Each structure stands twice: as C-alpha cells, then as structure tokens.
Amino acid sequence: MMKPRHILSAGQFDRAFLDYMYELINTIRRFDKTKDGLMYLQSLLPHRRAMLYFTQPSTRTFMSFQAACTILGMKASEIRDSSTSSERKGESIEDSLRTFASYVDLIVMRSPVAGLSDRIASLLDETPRPVPIINAGSGPDEHPTQALLDIYTLQRSFQSSSGIEGKTICMVGDLKRGRTIRSLSRLLTNYKDVKLLFASPTEYKIADDLRSFLLSRKVTFEETTNFRDAIAASDAIYMTRVQDEYDVAGESKKVDTSSYRLKYENLASLKKDCTIMHPLPRRDELDPAVDKDPRAKYWRQERNGMWTRVALITILMGVDNHIVLPTL
C-alpha cells in the first residue's frame, strides 16, 4: 500500500488504504478511552506545526482538524479570511501558501476555488521545503477527508452485515454541485457490487464527469426523481443540502426540492437497518425529528470526522506506525 504525501482527491485512494485507515482509526479510538492513551497521542507530534487556511465557511471540518491537531499535540495556526492576510495587499495565493510552508509542517486548506489544493501541492513539491497539503474542500469539486470519514461511518454501520460490498446507497439533493457526493461516489467504487441511487430534481443531476467516471468503472448506478422509492430500496441514505453558494444569479430559488426532504413520516418506509447520513450542515432537507431514530448516524458521522482526521495527520506526518496498542 502506498501512503499518500498529500490528501487532494478521493481518486487517489484504493481499497488497501481504506481498510488500513479503518483499522487505524479504530485503534486510535481505543487510545481515547484512557488518560494515559490520550497523553500518548499528545506526545506524538508536539514538535510539529499546522496551518489551517480556510477561506470558505466551515464549522465541523475546521473544528475537527483543530481538535485533531490538539489530540496529537500539534500546534495549529489559522487564517479564515484572506482579507486579514497579505493577499489583501495583492500577494498571490501561491505566494501566500508558499509563505505558510516556510513556517509550518502541514497545510490544511479549504477554498472556493476548484483544484487549488492540487495546484499548491504541485507548486510546493518543487520547492526546497515541500509540506503535505490536505484538501479540506475545494469549491464544488472535491472534499476527500469528508468522503474518508463517510466511508469509515458506513463501514462501522455495516460491520455486522458484511461491510459496504453489495450495499445500495442512495444520495439525495444537489448532486450536481455537492463536492461530498463526488468524492464519496468515487471512493465507493473501491467496493464490489455497490449500487448507487442518485435521487434529485432534474436540475441537480450528477455532473457529467462523475457519470463518465462511474461508467468507466462499471459501477451500477441509477439516476431518479423518485425520492420515496429510492430511499425505501436503500441500505444507506446520504442526504445533502442545496449548494446555493455557487449560484450565479439566484437560480436555486427556481428549483423545487420539496419532494426530496427526509421527514419523520418517511422513516416507516425505510429498511430496518438503514443508515441515515448527512455531511451537515443541514437545512430543511433533513427534519430534526429524524435525529431520534436509531438509524440516524449523522451526529456520529460528525465525530468520526475528528478521528478520521487524527488518523490522516498521523499518516502524513509519518507517525501512524506508532499507533500500536500495548500488548498486555
């Protein structure tokens, strides 16, 4: 298994990596159970520094990376608004990020610009001080760490029913501009006999590049406008919100999404062991009344994000081989 230098795209991961990551996260979580375990995790990276460069809004990705750094003893600095950096004085984003690389050992970046983290990773790889880059969301393009935590959550949910292979997974909402959809769909192609159901209004059908990718990987998938039938047939439902931050002229207001909302009354039609997920934040597509149902896994999914990010940082910083439980 090749360990990644950067985390840029879901397409870079294979099944061996996903299985390794699953075991690594489970082991890390066992260290969380005792004070000694947590102190051990904190001893792994106190000599390393991270920069969290988030110029697009975020709550959970930002906070979970910040928490992950703290868990590993790593110091984290942040920029959350480019108007407070020298970009305001006309510095290019490339020069800004190269400057961060002079001071830190890891850069986690979220940006509205598709492909920016790939560009920065290539640029830094040419410099005397290349540092790992983590793409924490790049425009409507990719959100690979979200997809990795989604895979972890699915694997946990299906651990007593032979894993992700052979499952039907339904994705709902703005599938055209949802970066979590693109990244998770790509990762799911690593599992045999997975069927993907894409339920959305016609305006929000999956983008052509994702459709071509799934066809090239011979993945079974179906695009539908029938939300009710799709959710009833699924082992997991992945709800998403409308991504209207990418509107050019308020076009989202013209799309009727009212029949793509998961409400309390839909729960009776779902499979008994169905897993309900959402990358969050949510709006009206996911009724808070659903939270009480034991099949709702999105709050666990959110916390899994922190442990997934701890695991990814240990891999990039080369200390994942120190995550070994002592034998008693």
Ligand code: CP
């Ligand atoms: N899921 C996710 O990326 O959430 P935030 O935008 O709050 O980071």
